[in-house]
Structures are given as C-alpha cells and as structure tokens.
Amino acid sequence: MSGSSAALQPPADAVKPVRHPDAPAPGELLGAHYGGCFGCGGDQPHGLHLEARAGEGVRITAEFTVQAAHQGAPGLAHGGVLATALDETLGSLNWLLRTVAVTGRLETDFLRPVPVGTTLHLEAEVVAVAGRKIYSTATGRVGGPDGPVAVRADALFVEVKIDHFAQHGRPQEIRAAMEDPDQMRRARAFEVNP
Numbered sequence: 292m293s294g295s296s297a298a299l300q301p302p303a304d305a306v307k308p309v310r311h312p313d314a315p316a317p318g319e320l321l322g323a324h325y326g327g328c329f330g331c332g333g334d335q336p337h338g339l340h341l342e343a344r345a346g347e348g349v350r351i352t353a354e355f356t357v358q359a360a361h362q363g364a365p366g367l368a369h370g371g372v373l374a375t376a377l378d379e380t381l382g383s384l385n386w387l388l389r390t391v392a393v394t395g396r397l398e399t400d401f402l403r404p405v406p407v408g409t410t411l412h413l414e415a416e417v418v419a420v421a422g423r424k425i426y427s428t429a430t431g432r433v434g435g436p437d438g439p440v441a442v443r444a445d446a447l448f449v450e451v452k453i454d455h456f457a458q459h460g461r462p463q464e465i466r467a468a469m470e471d472p473d474q475m476r477r478a479r480a481f482e483v484n485p
C-alpha cells in the first residue's frame with residue numbers, strides 16, 4: 292500500500308519540469324556535491340557513498356551498497372539510511388534543473404527488507420514544478436535495475452538561494468567549503484540559471 296499525502300500533490304498551476312540546457316549529459320557521473328555529505332561525500336567513512344548519474348529528461352539513476360555500518364536490525368539496512376539514499380537521489384535532481392533546493396517533505400514506503408551487502412538501484416524523477424516547489428518521486432530496487440521495488444518515496448523540494456547554506460550552516464564547515472576551490476566550482480554550477 293502506498294500513495295502520497297495531499298501535501299505532495301502538485302497544485303493546478305504546476306508545470307512540467309524543464310531539463311537545463313547545460314545539465315550533465317545522460318550517463319554522466321555527477322560526483323559528490325560536498326565531500327562531507329553523508330549521502331554522497333567521499334570524506335565520510337560510514338556515509339552511503341551514493342553514486343548518481345544523469346538520466347534522460349529530468350531523471351537520475353544512482354547506486355548505493357548497504358554496508359555493515361548501515362544496519363538497523365541484524366544484517367538489515369536501517370530505514371533511516373534507506374530514506375537517506377532516496378533523499379540523496381532526489382536531491383541529485385538539482386543538477387538537472389540547475390537549481391539549489393532542499394528537502395521540505397519526504398514520504399517513504401518501505402516494501403521489502405534490504406540486507407547488508409545489497410546494492411540498491413535507485414531512480415528519481417521530477418514530476419512537476421510550481422514556483423519554488425519541486426515535486427519528485429523515487430524508487431529503490433534490489434537484485435538489479437529491473438528488480439523488485441524495496442523502497443520508494445515522494446518528495447517536495449523547495450528552491451533556496453545558495454546563501455541558505457552560509458546562513459544556517461556551522462561557520463567552521465562553511466569557511467572550509469569556501470576555501471576549497473573544488474567546492475566553490477560545484478556550488479557555482481548550481482547557481483547558474485538561464
């Protein structure tokens with residue numbers, strides 16, 4: 292049984308999402324948006340190290356292999372970690388819109404247990420945009436990209452200015468990110484709009 296709440300139904304004035312002309316090409320590996328990110332960053336020893344690729348249209352695919360550090364019950368992935376994998380994949384859609392947006396709401400269905408060692412094959416898509424609100428959906432499959440769905444989510448991301456992070460983040464991490472030329476290059480890629 293699944294289905295999203297009224298808060299995640301796009302309003303009547305919502306429009307179809309538009310892939311940005313400078314979005315990464317289909318098949319391109321996106322790389323981490325921030326090395327310290329628990330979802331995609333390479334600097335987090337127990338992070339998910341999720342790898343996302345641009346798809347066609349406004350779609351993303353990603354893979355994440357469940358490690359022992361991600362357990363909830365013995366030998367099984369923690370639900371919060373699986374929600375993180377969905378959230379991170381949905382967040383990667385930002386690259387295709389070239390919009391900076393954060394998760395406002397995430398509704399998750401857990402359909403099958405996911406054992407440690409499993410690779411979760413994720414797919415996400417933007418379904419509608421209404422002003423700053425971005426409506427999207429994601430699935431995570433096991434046993435291969437066409438395997439059964441183990442987890443799914445619907446989400447609302449809300450567009451923010453890049454200053455959102457400088458305003459709310461802890462100063463020491465913000466300072467370090469601003470001093471890192473690679474990080475600034477990635478941040479600028481998000482900032483450019485048509």
Ligand SMILES: CCCCCCCCCCCC(=O)SCCNC(=O)CCNC(=O)[C@H](O)C(C)(C)COP(=O)(O)OP(=O)(O)OC[C@H]1O[C@@H](n2cnc3c(N)ncnc32)[C@H](O)[C@@H]1OP(=O)(O)O
Pocket residue numbers: 298324325330378379382383385391392393394395396422423424447449451477478481
């Ligand atoms: C360097 C590269 C970085 C790139 C960064 C990429 C990061 C991706 C990482 C993965 C994703 C994450 O984990 S992101 C981290 C987790 N999320 C967060 O920390 C977000 C915390 N929340 C917030 O900062 C705020 O609540 C916002 C920004 C979401 C919204 O605040 P706001 O800007 O004041 O806007 P507000 O007026 O409240 O809302 C705008 C519209 O959205 C609707 N709205 C807002 N929240 C909700 C909600 N939960 N459910 C339904 N609807 C909502 C409002 O009704 C309104 O609709 P209407 O009246 O216009 O119709």
